[in-house]
Amino acid sequence: xxxxxGDGGARGGNGGTGGSAIGGGVYxxxxxxxxxxxxxxxxxxxxxxxxxxxxxxxxxxxxxxxSFGGNIANVAKKKHGSIxxxxxxxxxxxxxxxxxxxxxxxxxxxxxxxxxKFKKNSLSLMNTNPGVGDLGDNGGPTETCALAxxxxxxxxxxxxxxxxxxxRGFDRPIGVLSDIGAYELDTNRxxxxxxxxxxxxxxxxxxxxxxxxxGT
Numbered sequence: 001x002x003x004x005x006g007d008g009g010a011r012g013g014n015g016g017t018g019g020s021a022i023g024g025g026v027y028x029x030x031x032x033x034x035x036x037x038x039x040x041x042x043x044x045x046x047x048x049x050x051x052x053x054x055x056x057x058x059x060x061x062x063x064x065x066x067s068f069g070g071n072i073a074n075v076a077k078k079k080h081g082s083i084x085x086x087x088x089x090x091x092x093x094x095x096x097x098x099x100x101x102x103x104x105x106x107x108x109x110x111x112x113x114x115x116x117k118f119k120k121n122s123l124s125l126m127n128t129n130p131g132v133g134d135l136g137d138n139g140g141p142t143e144t145c146a147l148a149x150x151x152x153x154x155x156x157x158x159x160x161x162x163x164x165x166x167x168r169g170f171d172r173p174i175g176v177l178s179d180i181g182a183y184e185l186d187t188n189r190x191x192x193x194x195x196x197x198x199x200x201x202x203x204x205x206x207x208x209x210x211x212x213x214x215g216t
Contacts, residue, residue, distance in 0.1 A: 002062035005053030012055035015062030018047025023073030024096060031081035032074075036163055038089040038181040040132055040145045042071035044096035069093075069100030069115070078102060085109050087157050089130045089181035090116060091145070108157045108180055128152055132181070133193030133212070140168025144183050146191040149214050153180035190215040 002016030025042035026032070046065025053059045070093025074083040086106035090098040097115035109116075109124040118124040131151030135143045144167050147153055155177040162178035165171060172184040179185055194212035201207045 001048045002050030002065075004051045005059040005062075007053045008055040008059075010055055011057040012053030012059035014059040015050030015052050017063045018049050018065030020066040020068065021046045021096060022068045022075060022100060024070040024093065026072040026083075027069075028072075028074045028083050028101075029076050029081070031076070032083045034072075034083060034085050034088050036087045036166070036178075036180070036182055038091065038132060038145050038167075038183060039071035039093075039098070040089070040091035040135070041094050042069075042096075042098075043094040044068055044070045044073070044100075045094075046096075067096035069098075070096035071098045072103070073099065074101030074103055076101075085116075087162055087178075087180050089132060089153055091130050091132050108161070110153055110180055125152060130181070132183075133191070133214075134195060136192055136195055138168065138183070138191045139189075140166075140170065142167060144168060145181075146193055146214065147179060147181065147183050147185040148193060149185065149187060151179075151185070154185050156180050187215055 002018045005013030005015045021044040024044035025039045044067045046067045049062035049064045084104045087108045090111040092112045098113050099116035105118050107123040110130045111126040114127050118126045131148040132145040138144045138146045157178040159173050166184040167182035172178045196209035196211045
């Protein structure tokens with residue numbers, strides 16, 4: 001956060017500028033190869049601005065810090081490293097946009113915004129809703145973001161270009177083609193996409209909870 005401006009007799013000091021935030025999910029300053037990963041709701045939130053100091057003339061508010069690459073960011077110069085992205089989902093970020101810096105497109109990627117530039121006819125999509133759910137227990141040792149049945153990530157990758165299992169350790173592909181991202185959709189398995197949220201009600205009154213699920 002930027003520091004507050006000091007008080008002065010004639011003029012108050014200006015508030016300081018908040019620091020920049022880069023790479024909420026992944027910050028790369030070397031070389032990185034990303035294969036069948038899902039990045040969702042990353043947060044690179046720049047520092048808050050400092051308040052102006054008081055005086056006969058008040059100071060000015062500082063500026064908020066910049067936000068870059070809420071999900072994934074590359075700060076390495078081309079000669080020293082890069083991010084190579086294969087078969088991966090860069091979903092919506094809470095701040096800073098999905099990606100930042102030079103990110104090489106290895107094919108079969110989906111970006112929810114235009115922060116990562118994919119060339120046309122490159123087997124990758126940008127500014128496209130990938131149809132991923134919230135982080136949750138969908139089986140396996142770690143939580144995952146499940147794919148909706150209508151996700152554009154389903155059945156896209158030739159099986160020889162994807163790992164034989166997904167993040168949960170489940171076999172892939174389920175059908176002929178593998179799914180983009182860390183999660184392989186099985187329509188015979190019911191998965192929770194949106195968990196019910198806590199709520200407050202008056203004692204002895206009804207509470208309503210909702211949940212979104214997909215599968216048969």
